[in-house]
Amino acid sequence: MALSLVMVVDDSEADQFICExxxxxxxxxxxxxxxxxxxxxxxxxxxxxxxPQVIFLDINMPRMNGHEFLATYTTLYxxxxxxxxxxxxxxDQTKDVERSMAYEAVMDYFIKPLSEEDIVSxxxxxxxxCR
Amino acid sequence: xxxxxxxVLKADTFVQNWPKWLVYLALNFLLFFCxxxxxxxxxxxxxxxxAVSILWPSAGIALGFVYVFGIGVVPGxxxxxxxxxxxxxxxxxQLDVLSALLTAVGISLHVVVGTVLIRKFTNAEFHSGNLRDxxxxxxxxxxxxSIVSAVLGTLSLTxxxxxxxxxxxxxxxxxxxxxxxxxxxxxxxxxxxxSRFRMRNQFSWSSKVxxxxxxxxxxxxxxxxxxxxxxEFSKLAYDEYFTQVDNMVGDFSQVLSIDVTLVNAVSAFIExxxxxxxxxxxxxxxxxxxxxxxxxxxxxxxxIEHNQRDSFVRLIRSQGYPNFDIRARNxxxxxxxxxxREIYYPLAYTExxxxxxxxxxxxxxxxDGISGDVRRGILDEARKLxxxxxTSRLSIVQRPGEYGFIVYRPVFKPTGTGEQVxxxxxxxxxxxxxxxxxLVKKAANIGSDLILEGISGDGxxxxxxxxxxxxxxxxxxxxxxxxSVIHTRHHIPVAGQVWRLTYLKNxxxxxxxxxxxxxxxxxxxxxxxxxxxIILMMITAxxxxxxxxxxxxxxxxxLANEELEEFAYRTSHDLRSPIVSSVQLLSLASDAIAxxxxxxxxxxxxxxxxxxxxxxxxxxxxxxxxxxxxxxEEEVLLDIEVTIDEAISKLDHADGFxxxxxxxxxxxxxxxxxKPSRFKLILExxxxxxAKYQDPNIENPMVEIICYKxxxxxxxxxxxxxxxxxxxxxxxMFEMFKRFHPKVASGSGLGLHLMRKSAGVLNGNIxxxxxxxxxxxxxxxxIVVIRGREF
Numbered sequence: 037m038a039l040s041l042v043m044v045v046d047d048s049e050a051d052q053f054i055c056e057x058x059x060x061x062x063x064x065x066x067x068x069x070x071x072x073x074x075x076x077x078x079x080x081x082x083x084x085x086x087x088p089q090v091i092f093l094d095i096n097m098p099r100m101n102g103h104e105f106l107a108t109y110t111t112l113y114x115x116x117x118x119x120x121x122x123x124x125x126x127x128d129q130t131k132d133v134e135r136s137m138a139y140e141a142v143m144d145y146f147i148k149p150l151s152e153e154d155i156v157s158x159x160x161x162x163x164x165x166c167r
Numbered sequence: 168x169x170x171x172x173x174x175v176l177k178a179d180t181f182v183q184n185w186p187k188w189l190v191y192l193a194l195n196f197l198l199f200f201c202x203x204x205x206x207x208x209x210x211x212x213x214x215x216x217x218a219v220s221i222l223w224p225s226a227g228i229a230l231g232f233v234y235v236f237g238i239g240v241v242p243g244x245x246x247x248x249x250x251x252x253x254x255x256x257x258x259x260x261q262l263d264v265l266s267a268l269l270t271a272v273g274i275s276l277h278v279v280v281g282t283v284l285i286r287k288f289t290n291a292e293f294h295s296g297n298l299r300d301x302x303x304x305x306x307x308x309x310x311x312x313s314i315v316s317a318v319l320g321t322l323s324l325t326x327x328x329x330x331x332x333x334x335x336x337x338x339x340x341x342x343x344x345x346x347x348x349x350x351x352x353x354x355x356x357x358x359x360x361x362s363r364f365r366m367r368n369q370f371s372w373s374s375k376v377x378x379x380x381x382x383x384x385x386x387x388x389x390x391x392x393x394x395x396x397x398x399e400f401s402k403l404a405y406d407e408y409f410t411q412v413d414n415m416v417g418d419f420s421q422v423l424s425i426d427v428t429l430v431n432a433v434s435a436f437i438e439x440x441x442x443x444x445x446x447x448x449x450x451x452x453x454x455x456x457x458x459x460x461x462x463x464x465x466x467x468x469x470x471i472e473h474n475q476r477d478s479f480v481r482l483i484r485s486q487g488y489p490n491f492d493i494r495a496r497n498x499x500x501x502x503x504x505x506x507x508r509e510i511y512y513p514l515a516y517t518e519x520x521x522x523x524x525x526x527x528x529x530x531x532x533x534x535d536g537i538s539g540d541v542r543r544g545i546l547d548e549a550r551k552l553x554x555x556x557x558t559s560r561l562s563i564v565q566r567p568g569e570y571g572f573i574v575y576r577p578v579f580k581p582t583g584t585g586e587q588v589x590x591x592x593x594x595x596x597x598x599x600x601x602x603x604x605x606l607v608k609k610a611a612n613i614g615s616d617l618i619l620e621g622i623s624g625d626g627x628x629x630x631x632x633x634x635x636x637x638x639x640x641x642x643x644x645x646x647x648x649x650x651s652v653i654h655t656r657h658h659i660p661v662a663g664q665v666w667r668l669t670y671l672k673n674x675x676x677x678x679x680x681x682x683x684x685x686x687x688x689x690x691x692x693x694x695x696x697x698x699x700x701i702i703l704m705m706i707t708a709x710x711x712x713x714x715x716x717x718x719x720x721x722x723x724x725x726l727a728n729e730e731l732e733e734f735a736y737r738t739s740h741d742l743r744s745p746i747v748s749s750v751q752l753l754s755l756a757s758d759a760i761a762x763x764x765x766x767x768x769x770x771x772x773x774x775x776x777x778x779x780x781x782x783x784x785x786x787x788x789x790x791x792x793x794x795x796x797x798x799x800e801e802e803v804l805l806d807i808e809v810t811i812d813e814a815i816s817k818l819d820h821a822d823g824f825x826x827x828x829x830x831x832x833x834x835x836x837x838x839x840x841x842k843p844s845r846f847k848l849i850l851e852x853x854x855x856x857x858a859k860y861q862d863p864n865i866e867n868p869m870v871e872i873i874c875y876k877x878x879x880x881x882x883x884x885x886x887x888x889x890x891x892x893x894x895x896x897x898x899x900m901f902e903m904f905k906r907f908h909p910k911v912a913s914g915s916g917l918g919l920h921l922m923r924k925s926a927g928v929l930n931g932n933i934x935x936x937x938x939x940x941x942x943x944x945x946x947x948x949x950i951v952v953i954r955g956r957e958f
């Protein structure tokens with residue numbers, strides 16, 4: 037039950053709302069960092085004192101999309117294993133899945149909308165993450 | 168100058184690291200070398216009568232060079248022309264130098280004028296395959312520009328030659344035709360070969376090979392054919408000439424043998440008759456003389472022993488010649504009564520008497536120290552051989568100052584015992600001038616002079632007759648050096664003498680028919696080479712064009728396909744995403760309602776509503792985008808000012824407009840012919856963007872719309888002091904689904920893309936310029952001009 041700080045990177049306010057609702061339902065005390073595109077997410081990570089345990093990352097976003105975020109994120113934070121990235125997108129295209137999962141930091145690939153079961157299964161498979 | 172500018176760059180691309188002056192030096196040397204080389208080819212094209220041809224192929228080469236590289240290479244042509252002219256005639260006289268300079272100026276002007284005209288009257292490089300451009304190249308560079316070199320070149324020759332008026336024009340015409348040949352055959356090939364130095368309209372190597380190889384092949388075949396034909400023509404002309412001469416000489420030999428036969432006939436008449444009277448002799452010989460050519464007289468010279476002299480003299484005197492006597496030459500050559508000798512051979516009867524009476528009684532056997540020994544030798548020889556014998560050249564007694572010869576025929580009479588006793592001689596007197604008169608006339612008909620010479624047994628040559636001198640006697644010694652004169656010689660035996668008859672051709676052997684044929688051949692060859700080149704260029708340029716078109720279309724298709732894939736990918740995501748979200752949101756809302764959480768339900772429904780509204784916007788943009796591809800919208804005359812005002816008022820109630828200050832400056836007098844919905848789409852998008860992406864942190868957000876007309880284009884400029892677009896995103900700002908201000912406004916990411924597509928449909932272009940604060944979008948659309956009136 038230790039999933040306490042996550043980041044949601046998504047340009048859609050509706051999706052941000054759904055994520056927040058679902059995550060709060062899973063853990064009402066969870067703290068959520070909301071970024072509306074990749075660049076904003078990087079800026080927030082740089083400024084953050086504590087790194088989020090999980091970064092939920094959308095792919096199609098303005099300014100800097102998910103793929104571009106991953107490219108930069110990897111070069112900046114590859115060494116530390118402070119966060120894992122979970123893709124959260126409405127794209128089920130193989131090329132998006134393959135391209136994302138190629139990064140070591142990417143743990144899982146969820147299709148929207150985010151459900152409570154998704155979070156549970158994420159924690160089940162990564163026990164140390166949610167401990 | 169219009170020709171240089173951009174071409175300098177082209178030369179540079181070939182030898183990029185060379186300084187410009189070195190490039191031009193090298194090019195000038197190349198031109199110089201080619202020019203001199205091809206002038207050698209020109210010598211091969213020499214067409215009688217010695218028309219100046221060495222500069223023809225070179226003229227084409229020079230034009231090709233200047234066409235490609237501009238006037239920077241003209242010095243190469245100028246110097247080369249000077250060199251070639253001096254190489255031909257290395258006698259640096261003052262006039263020669265002047266003449267050569269003028270010729271070189273003519274050549275230089277030819278290529279410069281030609282290039283300027285070609286550039287003026289063609290749109291593209293001639294070898295890009297447009298028939299009009301190819302023909303323009305050939306026409307302006309050939310017949311037109313060649314006038315310059317022909318006029319100046321011919322004028323230059325007037326320094327060193329004296330022309331009659333007609334010769335002058337003929338020469339100018341020949342020069343002109345030759346230069347046209349040179350340009351038409353050699354300039355296109357040169358220009359295509361050199362076109363690898365150019366950037367524009369370049370042929371691929373394979374195409375160049377396809378054009379150049381057959382073209383060069385054709386030129387070579389043409390040259391070979393021309394040379395062969397000229398040789399063949401010359402040979403034919405020689406054969407014809409020699410045959411004509413042979414026939415004439417044959418006729419002449421016959422005349423000679425007839426003449427000798429006549430002498431023989433008189434001899435036979437004397438042999439067969441006794442005591443012939445003067446009248447009998449006259450009546451026998453007159454018809455013979457009338458039928459003879461060249462015979463000046465026929466005489467009977469009886470053998471008179473001294474004891475018969477008086478009775479002989481009396482006999483002749485009694486026949487109507489009271490002053491007759493046997494005479495001989497004294498030391499001064501005058502005829503006087505002969506001294507006493509053992510034997511005389513005097514002219515007893517001579518016909519025609521009128522012309523020969525001065526020699527009447529002349530003893531041909533007399534020793535007079537002038538020609539006596541020669542005559543005695545011939546007389547003795549004739550008597551011993553019993554054959555007619557001719558003398559060598561003699562001064563004829565009857566015709567002082569003229570040369571002639573005599574044929575002596577011995578006459579033998581049988582005695583009572585059947586023995587043949589020498590009774591005297593018949594002599595035929597001939598004047599060379601009379602004998603050869605007909606022959607000279609015939610020779611003149613085939614443009615020839617005649618020299619008749621006698622060759623003695625020991626090879627000594629005596630001139631008998633020369634048609635080239637006034638008195639037909641010997642001319643200056645150097646006129647007998649015939650090494651550079653077309654001539655043919657025949658040896659004719661004449662009663663023991665050998666004559667040499669030489670025909671000298673006056674001027675050129677080739678008649679005007681042959682020359683015309685050669686010109687036709689040259690012209691036909693040039694025309695053929697030219698046509699082949701044109702056809703090859705057109706075919707190749709056509710296939711290059713098709714190839715390029717296919718490449719271009721393929722890349723366009725590929726681009727369109729990629730765009731379509733991206734489009735499908737993005738739409739599948741962006742269309743699905745709001746629906747998925749909305750479904751979830753609505754189910755959240757219904758959960759919230761079930762648990763009486765009204766606030767949560769409202770939140771969820773609002774989000775769902777926004778998502779679906781965005782979806783609606785996206786779908787309508789997509790619909791617009793799909794329609795842009797169909798460009799069949801009609802252009803109408805649009806009042807731009809009204810259109811802008813309409814756009815502003817249409818958007819006036821949208822979000823963000825309440826703070827925005829809109830100003831517009833329109834300087835257009837007429838309506839503009841344009842596709843209205845495209846133009847409106849761009850205009851409305853620009854204005855609404857200015858409103859959407861205004862900077863909320865400044866006091867006076869504004870948008871300024873400027874519309875004006877300049878250099879045939881309509882300019883629409885929309886500037887604002889809004890958020891602008893960060894430099895790193897500017898290169899992709901017009902791509903599909905690009906958004907740069909996620910939280911400020913909710914766009915589909917298609918707006919700018921739609922604008923660019925629409926600008927393309929209008930044949931125009933939209934560009935972005937970042938301002939110090941804000942953005943400037945500029946739409947440029949060409950305005951169609953119809954019948955001089957701008958729309």
